[in-house]
Amino acid sequence: MAHIIDGKQISQEIRDELKKEVAALAAQGREATLAVIQVGTDPASTVYVNNKKKACAYIGIRSLSYELPEETTEEELLTLIRKLNADDTVNGILVQLPVPGHIREDEIIRTIAPEKDVDGFHPQNVGKLLIGEPGFLPCTPAGVIQLLKRSGIEIAGKHCVVVGRSNIVGKPMAVLMLRENATVTVAHSKTRDLKALCRQADILIVAIGKPRFITAEYVKEGAVVIDVGIHRNEDNKLCGDVLFEEVSPHASAITPVPGGVGPMTIAMLMDNCVESMRNANA
Ligand code: GUN
Numbered sequence: 271m272a273h274i275i276d277g278k279q280i281s282q283e284i285r286d287e288l289k290k291e292v293a294a295l296a297a298q299g300r301e302a303t304l305a306v307i308q309v310g311t312d313p314a315s316t317v318y319v320n321n322k323k324k325a326c327a328y329i330g331i332r333s334l335s336y337e338l339p340e341e342t343t344e345e346e347l348l349t350l351i352r353k354l355n356a357d358d359t360v361n362g363i364l365v366q367l368p369v370p371g372h373i374r375e376d377e378i379i380r381t382i383a384p385e386k387d388v389d390g391f392h393p394q395n396v397g398k399l400l401i402g403e404p405g406f407l408p409c410t411p412a413g414v415i416q417l418l419k420r421s422g423i424e425i426a427g428k429h430c431v432v433v434g435r436s437n438i439v440g441k442p443m444a445v446l447m448l449r450e451n452a453t454v455t456v457a458h459s460k461t462r463d464l465k466a467l468c469r470q471a472d473i474l475i476v477a478i479g480k481p482r483f484i485t486a487e488y489v490k491e492g493a494v495v496i497d498v499g500i501h502r503n504e505d506n507k508l509c510g511d512v513l514f515e516e517v518s519p520h521a522s523a524i525t526p527v528p529g530g531v532g533p534m535t536i537a538m539l540m541d542n543c544v545e546s547m548r549n550a551n552a
Contacts, residue, residue, distance in 0.1 A: 272495075272521040273421070280420050281413075281533035285329060288537075288544050292330040295547060302547035303332040304362040304388065305354045309347060309373065310340040315366045322364065325536045331543050334360070344373045348381050355383040361546040362388035364539070385549065388542040391438070399445055406542050411443040413534025414475060414496055415450065421523060423473070423494055426451035431468055433457045433484075433511075434477035439498055443475055464488070476511040484512040486520050495524040498531050 292302065304326055308319045319335075326333040336350060347369070354360045363386045365378050379387075384394040390406035398405030418425055430452040434440035444456045457467055459478075468474055468488040476484050477498035489495060495518075499511030510527030518524050525531055 272518045273523040274518070275417055275421050275496075275523055275525045275530060277413075277417060277525060277530040277533045280417055281537035283420070284416065284534075284537040285325065285540060288540050289329045291544055292547075295544075296330060300547060301332065301359075302330075302361045302543055303334060303359055304364060304543050305334045305336065305360050307336040307338065307347070307350065307363070307365045309338045309342050309365070309369050312368075315368075319366050321536055322539060325540050326543070329540050329544075331540065331547075340370055342370075342373075344377065347373060347378060351378065351381045355381075355386060360386065362386055362543045364389055386546060388539060388546060390442070390542065396437075396442070399442055402449060406545065407446070407538070408438060408442045409535045409538040409542065410439050410477075410498060410531060411446050412538040412541070413531060414443060414498070415446050416538065417496065417525065417531065417534055418473070418494070423523060425473070427453070428472040429453045429455070429470060430473040430475065431455045431457055431471035432475045432477070433464070433468065434479070434498070436477065439477040443477065443498075447473070447475075478511050480511055481509055482511070482513040484517060486513075486516045489517050489520050491520055492522045493520070495521045496531065497525050497527050500527055500532060 306319055306322055308315055323333045323335060354363050363382045369375055369378060379391045382392060384392045387395055387406055390408040395405040399407060430447045432440055432444045435456055435458045444454045447454045457464055461467060465488050469490050471493055473494045474489060475496045479499060481501040495512055497510035497512040501509050503509045508528045514526060
C-alpha cells in the first residue's frame with residue numbers, strides 16, 4: 271500500500287520555518303510586503319487569492335490587495351505594476367492568472383520586475399532556471415521537489431516522466447527534476463503510447479488537466495505518483511488527474527487531491543516572498 275504524501279503537513283512545516291525566519295528578520299527591522307492583484311471576480315481565483323493573503327498573515331508578511339474590475343484596461347494594470355515595481359517597500363508582486371481576455375498575459379508577466387516576480391514567470395527567471403542560476407522558481411514545480419525531498423524520496427538517477435508541458439508546470443518541472451539528476455521524459459497530448467511510456471516511470475508527475483485520467487494501467491508497480499491536477503467532479507468534490515483509489519495500491523508513494531501538491535504551491539510562494547526579502551535587504 272502506498273505511502274500517502276501529506277502535502278498539508280509538509281506545507282505547514284515550511285510555513286512554520288518561514289514564520290520563524292520572518293520573525294527573526296522583523297527583529298532586525300526588516301519587513302516583507304506582497305502585492306496581490308486580481309482582475310475580475312472569478313470565484314476560483316478569489317479562493318486562491320484569499321488563501322495567499324491568509325498565508326501571508328500567518329507568516330508575518332504584509333499583503334496589499336488590489337481587486338480590480340473586469341473592465342480594467344491593460345494599460346491601467348501595467349501602470350499599477352510599474353508603480354509597485356518602483357515602490358521599495360514592496361518585495362513581491364503577484365497578478366492572479368488568468369486575466370480577462372482583453373489583457374495580454376505575457377505583457378503583464380514581462381512588466382513585473384524580475385526581482386519582485388515571486389511567481390517565477392518572468393522570462394528572465396525562466397532563463398535562469400534553465401541554466402541553473404539562482405532566481406525565483408515557479409511555485410508548483412518547486413513544491414513538488416520539496417514534497418519528494420521531505421518524504422525522503424531519492425530523485426537522482428530515477429526515470430521521471432512528466433505528463434504535461436505547460437509553462438507554469440510541465441516545462442519547469444522537467445528542468446527542476448533534471449537539476450536533481452533525474453533522467454527526464456516529457457510527455458504530452460501528442461505522445462504516442464502514453465501508457466507504455468508512463469509505465470516506465472520511477473517517478474510519474476501528472477499535470478495534464480484531465481480529471482482521473484491516469485489509471486492503474488499507466489503506473490509501474492512501486493512507482494512514485496505526483497498528481498498536480500485539480501478539478502471538481504460531478505458531485506462538486508475535488509479530484510486530480512490520477513484515479514487515486516485505483517492507482518494507490520500499486521504506487522510506493524502518492525499525493526492525494528486535495529491535500530497533496532495544492533498546499534505546497536502557496537508554501538513555495540511564501541518561500542519566494544521571504545527570498546525576495548532576504549535579497550532586498552542583504
Ligand atoms: N493561476 C493558477 N496558478 C497560478 C499561480 O501559480 N500564480 C498566479 N499568479 N496565478 C495562477
